[in-house]
Amino acid sequence: MSDSEDGATAASQHLVVDSEILLEIEPPPDLDLRRLEELIHYALTAEQATGAWTVTVLLTDDGRLCQLHHDFMGIDAATDVMTFPFGDEANDDDASRGGEIVISVQRADEQASDFGLTPSDEVRFLVLHGTLHLCGWDDRSTDDRSAMLSRQTELLRAFDSERGSG
Numbered sequence: 001m002s003d004s005e006d007g008a009t010a011a012s013q014h015l016v017v018d019s020e021i022l023l024e025i026e027p028p029p030d031l032d033l034r035r036l037e038e039l040i041h042y043a044l045t046a047e048q049a050t051g052a053w054t055v056t057v058l059l060t061d062d063g064r065l066c067q068l069h070h071d072f073m074g075i076d077a078a079t080d081v082m083t084f085p086f087g088d089e090a091n092d093d094d095a096s097r098g099g100e101i102v103i104s105v106q107r108a109d110e111q112a113s114d115f116g117l118t119p120s121d122e123v124r125f126l127v128l129h130g131t132l133h134l135c136g137w138d139d140r141s142t143d144d145r146s147a148m149l150s151r152q153t154e155l156l157r158a159f160d161s162e163r164g165s166g
Helices: 003-012 033-046 062-073 105-114 119-134 142-163
Strands: 015-023 051-060 081-085 097-104
Touching: 015 033, 033 051, 033 119, 033 142, 051 119, 062 081, 062 097, 062 105, 081 119, 097 105, 097 119, 105 119, 119 142
Parallel strands: 015 051, 051 097
Antiparallel strands: 081 097
């Protein structure tokens, strides 16, 4: 293989992430938005994502998530996180990789104590959940959900270990 072929292979495996955090509600006071963006990049790298990705995280309230849950899934109940991938996940050639992750800060705050976490840690966990969905993970079955939650925990621990917690 020539040097130019090696370069082309390396370029095709390169990951570029454009991430943005949008606030419709006040986030937990100790939530570091820059580290949240770093966490998204870390997870995409760990999942061997390549190419150009755009990930937008919207931190909002229960009302917004209830409306989205109803509009897109026909479910009249609150939820903590919803993910909206760009393009067709089955089409690897799609230039639009990534999507939107919408999180209820209110729900994260309520769930945090149930799981022995801070509200900020629960938001981080939910961001990872949405990011894994963008990478193709599914949590519809009990086994898939268990595997996905294990992966979220593994990624968060590794991120905090490598980059320092907090």
